[in-house]
Amino acid sequence: MAELVSQQHRVNPLTIALDQFDRTAEILHLDEDMRKVLRVPKRELTVNFPVRMDDGRLEMFSGYRVQHNVNRGPAKGGIRFAPDVDIEEVRALAMWMTWKCALVGIPYGGAKGGVACNPKQLSRTELEGLTRRFTSEIYTLIGPESDIPAPDMNTDSQIMAWIMDTYSMQRGYSVPAVVTGKPLEIGGSAGRTEATGRGVTYVVEEVLGYRGERLEGKTVAIQGFGNVGSHAAELLAAQGAKVVAISDVSGAVFNARGLDVNAALQIKNEGVLVSDLPGGERISNDELLELPVDILVPAAIHGQITGENADDIRARYIAEAANGPTTPEADEILRERGIIVIPDVLCNAGGVTVSYFEWVQGLQAFFWEIDQIRRRLKSIISRATRETIATAEKYDVDLRMGASALGISRVAEATLSRGIYP
Numbered sequence: 076m077a078e079l080v081s082q083q084h085r086v087n088p089l090t091i092a093l094d095q096f097d098r099t100a101e102i103l104h105l106d107e108d109m110r111k112v113l114r115v116p117k118r119e120l121t122v123n124f125p126v127r128m129d130d131g132r133l134e135m136f137s138g139y140r141v142q143h144n145v146n147r148g149p150a151k152g153g154i155r156f157a158p159d160v161d162i163e164e165v166r167a168l169a170m171w172m173t174w175k176c177a178l179v180g181i182p183y184g185g186a187k188g189g190v191a192c193n194p195k196q197l198s199r200t201e202l203e204g205l206t207r208r209f210t211s212e213i214y215t216l217i218g219p220e221s222d223i224p225a226p227d228m229n230t231d232s233q234i235m236a237w238i239m240d241t242y243s244m245q246r247g248y249s250v251p252a253v254v255t256g257k258p259l260e261i262g263g264s265a266g267r268t269e270a271t272g273r274g275v276t277y278v279v280e281e282v283l284g285y286r287g288e289r290l291e292g293k294t295v296a297i298q299g300f301g302n303v304g305s306h307a308a309e310l311l312a313a314q315g316a317k318v319v320a321i322s323d324v325s326g327a328v329f330n331a332r333g334l335d336v337n338a339a340l341q342i343k344n345e346g347v348l349v350s351d352l353p354g355g356e357r358i359s360n361d362e363l364l365e366l367p368v369d370i371l372v373p374a375a376i377h378g379q380i381t382g383e384n385a386d387d388i389r390a391r392y393i394a395e396a397a398n399g400p401t402t403p404e405a406d407e408i409l410r411e412r413g414i415i416v417i418p419d420v421l422c423n424a425g426g427v428t429v430s431y432f433e434w435v436q437g438l439q440a441f442f443w444e445i446d447q448i449r450r451r452l453k454s455i456i457s458r459a460t461r462e463t464i465a466t467a468e469k470y471d472v473d474l475r476m477g478a479s480a481l482g483i484s485r486v487a488e489a490t491l492s493r494g495i496y497p
């Protein structure tokens with residue numbers, strides 16, 4: 076979907092992350108030394124490695140793991156497989172993970188990883204080979220006490236299982252807590268797969284509640300129908316919202332009377348593309364973004380709402396389920412137009428929160444019931460939302476700046492208490 080945004084308005088995610096950091100540092104009056112420390116990643120690794128393809132050819136791949144900051148705990152963040160992943164994108168995403176973990180108050184720093192590849196063109200054996208080799212390449216960085224990967228774009232529980240297995244083979248014993256988002260049978264947590272989508276629902280409910288509104292009956296358009304978008308659709312609909320449009324790379328489907336989300340989910344599992352779904356009008360991804368809905372949920376990739384289309388957005392709320400979907404230029408336009416943006420670091424933090432639960436359960440080898448997980452998730456996400464709103468009010472800024480100020484101030488406090496070594 077990135078290709079839908081013209082070159083002129085495409086903004087590098089690192090530029091966005093740094094711009095947000097600089098503006099927040101101003102609001103917080105962070106001193107110059109603190110800015111120097113927090114602005115750069117602590118540690119980064121680039122690896123180039125070969126994978127033997129099914130037809131006997133050898134292909135080289137580039138992968139990255141960046142730990143932005145570990146002052147509040149081990150580095151945490153997903154690994155994505157996508158054709159255009161590069162070090163700058165991974166740096167930006169690692170930085171956002173640092174603020175996200177601090178914002179929801181879980182004891183982690185931020186990290187991210189990625190391999191530049193097109194997973195849709197790889198066979199299962201090739202995908203496994205690539206995953207295992209990448210894991211060995213970043214073996215020195217990852218570990219249950221140092222850096223814990225998780226699923227992200229185009230990676231899932233099977234890939235986490237291969238990472239866990241490869242790491243465990245090197246150690247000589249099983250180390251489930253080295254990754255989160257694993258399958259249940261090897262120490263995964265109940266509720267992890269749905270967690271990001273569920274978190275989106277909790278945040279939206281809390282923000283609406285604060286503004287005296289209810290989710291029931293609200294119209295919703297969702298861009299992206301992967302793990303995050305599909306669960307968000309299911310759970311928002313279950314709470315009484317009317318999902319009128321969904322999309323994937325193939326395009327979007329729209330029905331003003333509401334789509335049958337459960338049927339869409341079922342068909343998706345059978346491999347049908349969203350643009351082939353019955354029961355609605357076919358529209359493009361661009362058109363979906365501009366629908367007159369109550370809530371727009373970008374749940375695909377970064378850089379979707381830009382200076383080019385921000386004037387045409389007709390939603391009242393934007394719930395950023397993806398990381399970095401709105402550029403700073405668009406943010407400004409949306410703010411002026413009174414559209415409320417619920418920022419990514421808050422909106423999609425449900426995923427990493429249940430990752431934290433999975434890690435804790437794994438370390439204790441004691442597993443919780445799904446009800447307990449959902450209750451704890453709701454409590455963390457709702458509190459973080461209320462604290463974000465309060466911080467935004469304190470500094471008289473929008474929710475993005477409020478979330479950013481809250482996250483960054485917590486990391487700055489941790490950095491200050493630990494001091495400078497040696």
Ligand code: GLU
Binds near residue numbers: 152226227255398424
């Ligand atoms: N990739 C997800 C995110 O961007 C989850 C990270 C995790 O669970 O560690 O928040």
